[in-house]
Amino acid sequence: xxxxxxxxxxxxxxxxxxxxxxxxxxxxxxxxxxxxxxxxxxxxxxxxxxxxxxxxxxxxxxxxxxxxxxxxxxxxxxxxxxxxxxxxxxxxxxxxxxxxxxxxxxxxxxxxxxxxxxxxxxxxxxxxxxxxxxxxxxxxxxxxxxxxxxxxxxxxxxxxxxxxxxxxxxxxxxxxxxxxxxxxxxxxxxxxxxxxxxxxxxxxxxxxxxxxxxxxxxxxxxxxxxxxxxxxxxxxxxxxxxxxxxxxxxxxxxxxxxxxxxxxxxxxxxxxxxxxxxxxxxxxxxxxxxxxxxxxxxxxxxxxxxxxxxxxxxxxxxxxxx
Amino acid sequence: xxxxxxxxxxxxxxxxxxxxxxxxxxxxxxxxxxxxxxxxxxxxxxxxxxxxxxxxxxxxxxxxxxxxxxxxxxxxxxxxxxxxxxxxxxxxxxxxxxxxxxxxxxxxxxxxxxxxxxxxxxxxxxxxxxxxxxxxxxxxxxxxxxxxxxxxxxxxxxxxxxxxxxxxxxxxxxxxxxxxxxxxxxxxxxxxxxxxxxxxxxxxxxxxxxxxxxxxxxxxxxxxxxxxxxxxxxxxxxxxxxxxxxxxxxxxxxxxxxxxxxxxxxxxxxxxxxxxxxxxxxxxxxxxxxxxxxxxxxxxxxxxxxxxxxxxxxxxxxxxxxxxxxxxxxxxxxxxxxxxxxxxxxxxxxxxxxxxxxxxx
Numbered sequence: 001x002x003x004x005x006x007x008x009x010x011x012x013x014x015x016x017x018x019x020x021x022x023x024x025x026x027x028x029x030x031x032x033x034x035x036x037x038x039x040x041x042x043x044x045x046x047x048x049x050x051x052x053x054x055x056x057x058x059x060x061x062x063x064x065x066x067x068x069x070x071x072x073x074x075x076x077x078x079x080x081x082x083x084x085x086x087x088x089x090x091x092x093x094x095x096x097x098x099x100x101x102x103x104x105x106x107x108x109x110x111x112x113x114x115x116x117x118x119x120x121x122x123x124x125x126x127x128x129x130x131x132x133x134x135x136x137x138x139x140x141x142x143x144x145x146x147x148x149x150x151x152x153x154x155x156x157x158x159x160x161x162x163x164x165x166x167x168x169x170x171x172x173x174x175x176x177x178x179x180x181x182x183x184x185x186x187x188x189x190x191x192x193x194x195x196x197x198x199x200x201x202x203x204x205x206x207x208x209x210x211x212x213x214x215x216x217x218x219x220x221x222x223x224x225x226x227x228x229x230x231x232x233x234x235x236x237x238x239x240x241x242x243x244x245x246x247x248x249x250x251x252x253x254x255x256x257x258x259x260x261x262x263x264x265x266x267x268x269x270x271x272x273x274x275x276x277x278x279x280x281x282x283x284x285x286x287x288x289x290x291x292x293x294x295x296x297x298x299x300x301x302x303x304x305x306x307x308x309x310x311x312x313x314x315x316x317x318x319x320x321x322x
Numbered sequence: 323x324x325x326x327x328x329x330x331x332x333x334x335x336x337x338x339x340x341x342x343x344x345x346x347x348x349x350x351x352x353x354x355x356x357x358x359x360x361x362x363x364x365x366x367x368x369x370x371x372x373x374x375x376x377x378x379x380x381x382x383x384x385x386x387x388x389x390x391x392x393x394x395x396x397x398x399x400x401x402x403x404x405x406x407x408x409x410x411x412x413x414x415x416x417x418x419x420x421x422x423x424x425x426x427x428x429x430x431x432x433x434x435x436x437x438x439x440x441x442x443x444x445x446x447x448x449x450x451x452x453x454x455x456x457x458x459x460x461x462x463x464x465x466x467x468x469x470x471x472x473x474x475x476x477x478x479x480x481x482x483x484x485x486x487x488x489x490x491x492x493x494x495x496x497x498x499x500x501x502x503x504x505x506x507x508x509x510x511x512x513x514x515x516x517x518x519x520x521x522x523x524x525x526x527x528x529x530x531x532x533x534x535x536x537x538x539x540x541x542x543x544x545x546x547x548x549x550x551x552x553x554x555x556x557x558x559x560x561x562x563x564x565x566x567x568x569x570x571x572x573x574x575x576x577x578x579x580x581x582x583x584x585x586x587x588x589x590x591x592x593x594x595x596x597x598x599x600x601x602x603x604x605x606x607x608x609x610x611x612x613x614x615x616x617x618x619x620x621x622x623x624x625x626x627x628x629x630x631x632x633x634x635x636x637x638x639x640x641x642x643x644x645x646x647x648x649x650x651x652x653x654x655x656x657x658x659x660x661x662x663x664x665x666x667x668x669x670x671x672x673x674x675x676x677x678x679x680x681x682x683x
Contacts, residue, residue: 239399
């Protein structure tokens with residue numbers, strides 16, 4: 001049984017968990033390769049104009065896997081990952097949107113995770129998937145436990161300064177943890193992991209910053225309790241979990257001045273981003289004009305323009321430091 | 323306190339009435355206009371949806387007229403609307419305005435603040451008085467909704483285009499002035515008589531459902547008066563949501579409301595089996611419901627970048643294909659032009675007419 005996991009959207013949040021679980025219940029996991037032009041083109045051609053770039057990319061990955069003749073596509077419906085908040089509406093409807101828009105795709109594993117409801121906990125979702133494939137109960141439970149461990153290990157590695165790709169390499173290919181290089185300036189990069197770490201859609205922004213000698217700190221490298229603490233500065237509790245993490249990371253970096261400046265990566269037309277970016281920018285202004293730059297990504301983002309902006313930002317930060 | 327609130331269709335009528343009953347000085351923002359939109363867009367995040375921009379524009383115009391307190395509904399997601407108040411407050415603060423915001427979120431444990439805010443709105447009046455003020459406001463909205471429903475039928479058949487519109491507008495202001503239930507009743511009776519005496523053609527009009535995100539559906543300035551324009555093309559419109567539905571759903575949850583909700587979920591299920599916030603699931607359910615009711619088509623209205631409606635928009639083509647039920651999605655933002663909307667509506671109505679003729683033959 002081959003199960004395809006598209007390399008997009010919540011991939012960067014949960015991949016090790018999903019993969020370990022699926023493998024332990026006896027599935028062969030096929031992961032789509034890093035985003036490339038063909039994948040983006042597949043996605044943009046087959047999705048509505050108004051969906052955001054990360055969703056278009058996700059469509060591309062899904063179609064890529066469908067073409068690889070997997071038996072199932074793994075697209076769970078992640079509704080809520082904490083009691084007081086939801087995820088973005090696109091995650092609530094994702095399996096439906098995929099099924100309605102794309103015909104001739106393999107069946108979708110769309111177990112719902114909604115921790116607001118007892119019968120929709122992650123464990124229940126795991127049991128549902130396991131039972132569907134006739135896996136004995138104790139085996140599903142142990143697979144679920146290993147998958148949780150994999151997730152903790154993954155997060156621990158990122159707290160050490162690894163990017164998700166590096167952490168996945170360490171977990172699954174047995175690579176050694178490399179020591180993080182330092183730079184003369186530190187830049188915080190905050191945004192959705194599916195934007196920040198997609199090397200194709202960001203035109204390898206993280207690599208470019210590294211080449212300019214900047215040390216990068218992303219939201220995934222910040223401890224959850226620091227994120228939570230600083231998200232409390234919001235006037236009202238934010239009701240989207242991932243966005244709350246982004247605001248918390250940005251506020252943490254602004255308040256503690258752990259970095260010299262922040263780059264906020266957002267996608268064109270992103271609903272939640274439109275509000276949280278406003279809050280982050282306003283906070284940066286209020287905290288003594290803390291340097292911040294917003295980079296908006298879409299399928300037309302050009303390499304030269306992006307590079308110029310990154311260089312200008314890095315130069316500005318260096319000048320301020322002198 | 324000189325209190326104001328954002329516009330959403332006729333909502334002002336009910337709110338103004340209720341707040342006036344409670345003894346507040348009410349500053350109704352000017353009807354949304356090009357200026358409201360320009361002001362709002364200027365200070366809003368670029369990709370915020372149109373309702374936020376219009377709201378902010380309304381607040382700025384009301385502040386100009388002397389408002390010092392803003393009443394606003396909140397929410398706990400996942401639609402962005404729930405966080406508007408918090409962001410708008412920050413924007414106004416950053417612009418240097420000093421206004422109070424009374425944002426009504428579901429209390430979720432913050433009862434003290436919630437009750438404090440309620441008390442301020444209550445203006446020292448006893449609870450029963452607050453309720454009766456609210457009910458009086460809602461009554462006016464109910465009457466207006468009923469008249470608009472009747473109006474849609476007349477509009478499609480009227481000989482002199484604009485007659486119905488004229489009566490409804492006149493009635494709106496008479497309802498605003500009404501200070502007793504008796505007066506409301508009298509106004510309603512007269513309006514119905516007037517509406518029924520509008521000279522009409524004897525035709526069997528095309529029937530179209532109008533659905534989508536509630537703010538864009540209810541605010542004619544924003545949707546380029548899509549209902550009126552359809553009426554001018556001799557099309558009978560049935561709107562899938564009315565202001566009193568929204569008010570009742572948020573203030574007095576009823577068994578009927580719950581049943582209606584269940585039905586909507588049931589209808590949307592084969593295509594969208596989970597709620598997605600806002601009115602996204604309603605939009606999908608509406609297509610199924612109105613296709614079954616024998617309507618010729620549906621116009622789906624949404625603000626640019628509206629998350630729940632983007633989900634609906636992505637799914638509607640499949641529903642439309644399965645049920646052979648034409649759906650036209652119109653997306654609105656500050657750059658939308660009326661000519662473009664009209665052209666698309668005309669083309670859509672032409673298509674529906676031709677489709678019906680083919681079926682008849």
